[in-house]
Amino acid sequence: MDKHDLNVVDDKIWESENQATLYVNKLYQDNMPGMSLGVNSGLTDEATSSSESVTNLLYGFVTPNILDAVTVLHKDKYQLIRRINICIEGLRNSGLEENLKAPIIGQALFFRALRYWEFVRMYGGVPMVVDVQDPFTEDLNVPRSKTSESINKIIADLDQAIASLPVDWSLSSDQGRITSGAAAAFKARILLTWASPLFNPQNKQDRWQSAYDASNKAVELLGQMSVPRALNPDFSKIFTGEALSDVEAVIYRRFSADAGNDYTSSWEGSVRPPSAGGNGGFNPTWELVKSFPMANGKLIDEVDSGYDSTYFWKNRDPRLYATIAYNGAEWSMNGRTQTRQWTYVRNIHENNRTPSTGFYCRKATNPTIAKENTSQTSTSWHELRYAEVLLNLAESANEIGRTNEALPLVRRIRERAGIESNGGTFGISETITKEQLRELIMIERSVEFAFENKRYWDLRRRLMYRNDLDNNVKMMNGKQRHGLETVVKSAWLRRITDATSPYVGWNRIDTVVFLGHVDINNSADYNTYFTTNYKVMEATVNSQVQRLNYISLYDFFAVTNSFIQSSPAVEQTKGWLNGTFDPLAE
Numbered sequence: 001m002d003k004h005d006l007n008v009v010d011d012k013i014w015e016s017e018n019q020a021t022l023y024v025n026k027l028y029q030d031n032m033p034g035m036s037l038g039v040n041s042g043l044t045d046e047a048t049s050s051s052e053s054v055t056n057l058l059y060g061f062v063t064p065n066i067l068d069a070v071t072v073l074h075k076d077k078y079q080l081i082r083r084i085n086i087c088i089e090g091l092r093n094s095g096l097e098e099n100l101k102a103p104i105i106g107q108a109l110f111f112r113a114l115r116y117w118e119f120v121r122m123y124g125g126v127p128m129v130v131d132v133q134d135p136f137t138e139d140l141n142v143p144r145s146k147t148s149e150s151i152n153k154i155i156a157d158l159d160q161a162i163a164s165l166p167v168d169w170s171l172s173s174d175q176g177r178i179t180s181g182a183a184a185a186f187k188a189r190i191l192l193t194w195a196s197p198l199f200n201p202q203n204k205q206d207r208w209q210s211a212y213d214a215s216n217k218a219v220e221l222l223g224q225m226s227v228p229r230a231l232n233p234d235f236s237k238i239f240t241g242e243a244l245s246d247v248e249a250v251i252y253r254r255f256s257a258d259a260g261n262d263y264t265s266s267w268e269g270s271v272r273p274p275s276a277g278g279n280g281g282f283n284p285t286w287e288l289v290k291s292f293p294m295a296n297g298k299l300i301d302e303v304d305s306g307y308d309s310t311y312f313w314k315n316r317d318p319r320l321y322a323t324i325a326y327n328g329a330e331w332s333m334n335g336r337t338q339t340r341q342w343t344y345v346r347n348i349h350e351n352n353r354t355p356s357t358g359f360y361c362r363k364a365t366n367p368t369i370a371k372e373n374t375s376q377t378s379t380s381w382h383e384l385r386y387a388e389v390l391l392n393l394a395e396s397a398n399e400i401g402r403t404n405e406a407l408p409l410v411r412r413i414r415e416r417a418g419i420e421s422n423g424g425t426f427g428i429s430e431t432i433t434k435e436q437l438r439e440l441i442m443i444e445r446s447v448e449f450a451f452e453n454k455r456y457w458d459l460r461r462r463l464m465y466r467n468d469l470d471n472n473v474k475m476m477n478g479k480q481r482h483g484l485e486t487v488v489k490s491a492w493l494r495r496i497t498d499a500t501s502p503y504v505g506w507n508r509i510d511t512v513v514f515l516g517h518v519d520i521n522n523s524a525d526y527n528t529y530f531t532t533n534y535k536v537m538e539a540t541v542n543s544q545v546q547r548l549n550y551i552s553l554y555d556f557f558a559v560t561n562s563f564i565q566s567s568p569a570v571e572q573t574k575g576w577l578n579g580t581f582d583p584l585a586e
Contacts, residue, residue: 106164124583277371297427335371357483
């Protein structure tokens with residue numbers, strides 16, 4: 001009659017590989033980043049947001065609701081860290097064979113590093129709790145560590161994870177778990193940010209060297225997998241294919257439409273136009289559209305680029321067509337007869353709805369999904385893919401003067417994108433300088449990772465909100481984001497009133513596009529029907545149209561009052577009310 005309570009975690013589970021693995025499986029569920037496509041895009045030049053907390057942040061208004069958009073330092077996150085610590089401590093003290101428990105501990109260490117990095121990149125140093133605290137005998141009031149100390153502990157966890165994890169998992173049931181290469185790639189991402197101007201105002205070269213070394217190690221380990229990591233040859237299918245068989249997938253979370261509502265993603269429904277079962281959200285800005293190079297690899301403002309501001313879609317980087325839908329763009333989708341997407345004002349085929357910027361986001365969309373199934377799809381989330389590993393390596397190599405090593409890596413990204421070879425240069429001169437390549441790498445990141453929750457972190461770490469990089473990348477502050485409004489010429493707005501017509505109630509333009517009579521690549525044809533106007537997307541406050549003003553105060557955010565009240569030893573961040581903690585103090 002003496003039964004063991006299966007609802008309580010005790011030391012017995014750490015003596016069993018199977019039970020310990022089940023515990024770690026729950027850590028994956030709780031800590032692996034969820035679907036993050038579109039996240040933070042409204043804080044950048046990718047898209048806009050109507051959220052008051054977001055707009056206040058972007059316009060430099062220091063109001064109480066600012067932290068609603070950014071708060072991550074929370075007791076609930078420390079509860080997750082406590083569960084990770086229980087796993088690490090329990091296994092270290094167990095009698096389980098070392099070769100069995102080491103890879104389990106390695107996975108837990110990775111998640112602890114991930115959780116703490118989530119804090120540090122926003123606040124600098126934080127309380128680093130790495131033991132299982134006893135609330136009855138220990139002081140739970142832990143102060144913030146120096147930022148360097150927090151970074152060192154995170155890197156130490158990742159180093160042990162790299163040493164403990166396999167290069168690849170042999171069992172098919174283990175595919176998708178964190179590998180040594182994945183942990184190394186995440187370490188390289190952290191060290192790249194640690195070397196960037198946000199954390200490294202003195203531009204210490206040893207930090208860039210560490211990022212370079214870590215990136216090289218990641219490339220080495222990922223290359224040793226049974227299926228070595230590489231660039232997926234089809235950029236448009238990185239998120240829509242099976243992540244397990246995607247050679248570009250490094251750290252990812254799978255979803256399955258067959259596994260129930262809790263295991264599906266709804267990105268498809270968030271961005272598709274109404275005619276295809278979506279809400280038409282995350283509308284790209286005109287600034288994002290312009291950032292894509294030409295098919296010949298030249299930036300649009302370069303001499304002889306061939307760019308036409310009216311027919312902006314002609315001869316562009318193929319990634320543009322996989323990321324953005326414009327007026328008349330080819331976009332076939334399951335469940336509708338139209339093969340072109342129209343974004344003109346008062347389009348009856350979209351229930352008279354128009355995307356706010358004049359563009360739809362089509363990043364990571366799957367045209368085979370039926371319009372009635374867009375809210376529950378198998379679209380995977382790639383937290384870190386091989387393209388980032390290469391660009392992280394390129395950036396760190398360039399910063400330590402290895403521009404000759406960095407250049408081929410950027411060209412590999414462009415080659416996969418489908419940019420014209422031009423004798424193997426892919427539009428990048430052999431004589432490019434360190435400063436020019438730095439700028440080009442950031443442009444490449446902006447188009448390669450559009451809507452992948454990378455842009456905001458790049459703008460922060462490079463201080464690009466308030467600093468220019470070079471001639472082609474100017475600071476964000478002082479700018480306004482724009483949309484492109486496509487207006488139908490008045491002659492084609494006349495409504496069809498003939499009751500015998502199958503198109504009664506439609507405007508003439510709705511019939512014309514439905515019947516496929518508009519050739520957008522014929523300038524005379526396009527000009528017959530449409531005109532375009534630029535529009536400012538920024539909010540109006542007190543009769544004043546705003547401009548971006550992301551202030552230096554936001555380099556490191558405030559700890560919420562509720563957190564400080566529960567942990568009085570935690571200092572407030574310098575610059576905020578009563579702040580004394582300097583995130584940059586040595």
